[in-house]
Amino acid sequence: MDDDSRQARWERRTEVPLSLASALFLAAYAVLVLGHTLPAVWRHVCLAAMLTAWALFGVDYAVRWGLSGQRLGFVRAHPVDTLALLLPLLRPLRIVKVYEAVQRHRGEPRLSLHARVVFYAGLSAALLGFAGSLAVYQQERGAPGASILTFGDSVWWTCTTLTTVGYGDVVPVTPMGRTIASVLMVCGLALLGAVTGSFSSWLLQVFAREDGNDGDDGNRGEKRPPGS
Template sequence: MKEQSAQERWERRTQRPLLALAVVFAVAYAVPIVDGSPSRSTEVACLAIEWVVWGAFAADYGVRVVLAHDRRAFVRRHWLDLCAVILPLLQPLRLLRLVSTLLLVGRRARMATQIRLTTYVAGTVIGLLMFGSLAVLSVERDAPGGNIRTLGDAVWWSFTTMTTVGYGDHAPTTGVGRLLAVGLMLSGIALLGVVTANIAAWFISRFERDDVEERRQTEAIAALTEEVRALRAEVAMLSGSAVPQPVGEDQRR
């Protein structure tokens, strides 16, 4: 059995705590937006939680770099993780911290081999719907001429945007809101492609298993048929040698 490296052991041990921190981040991000007019203490507490979660992910990335055998190769392979860690420092906006946390959670989820594709897709859809709704509500609620004022409007807009239906009854009017719309549309198309490919792959694998089983049964039947023929030939040969010769006329007299 292959021994796990220090980096793999670290990733396995920290996977659940980081996912739990991501859930805490989601709550801290959602509370001020859903509340609409939170108190100063609530805003400060939620902001502190968001930065603590980001710090945990940044520390996790640093530890993984230190534990990697080839650090340069690790950085090249995980450049998206590095961008997600640096992103909030470039411009400390809550939306950027949201994007970076989503990227980091997604990267760690894909590293978990026990998470199946269907579970990952379902979690991604739910996460994008939730965070997309909160993000667009935070930038569109107070925008002049905006028509996304409530959480219900935001959820409905996110759902129709991700499914590329686009009824047009609700639409973002700000630049950031439109960028979010582009991201949700592209994510919806990508997830639809993943689901379609997964279903097609399942059918193909199922048909292949059926074909293999059918070939196995056919080969078994052919082998049994050959054995039966051999047995019949042997029985016929033994029966022919055991049949007495017909009695002649002289012997009968």
């Protein structure tokens, strides 16, 4: 049975709007970083859109905290939401929830557990990688001794970092760039572990099912002795 508490009803009503706010935040941030030659008025519009989205996240967090009736327990129970509120790099991950919300509203069946893990991990990696590429490029371009000079360099570096390959041909040199790199490394390990674990679990279930079917076939093929 679905939770019908005030907090649960609030979360269901705000899932899609907050996901759209996350998409707006990411789009405005991309224009702000990549369109550094745009007129100042457009840059101010993008900045206003980012601040508005962040304010919506803050209001949602405060309302859910108040409805929960908890104090520090709410913060401990929602670490991802807390980090997404504090770290701009993680805010686009709120978009991941929109798929589940749309499926629930339409009454359509959800994907299997393993498929959902792979889907959510893949989408999270794509969103985190794009946001991380923007953030690193913003910090590294024009820095003395920087090797990440274009957005393409930043995307390549982010791919090697999230996949834990780390070629080392391009690396961040600024303190903020290295801080972002640390966050991406941790997130990359977590996402890679989730996908690997889910895939391994799925394989074990498939092999166990096949072994069970082989055993059943073998039992059906045995001849029972007379009089049994």
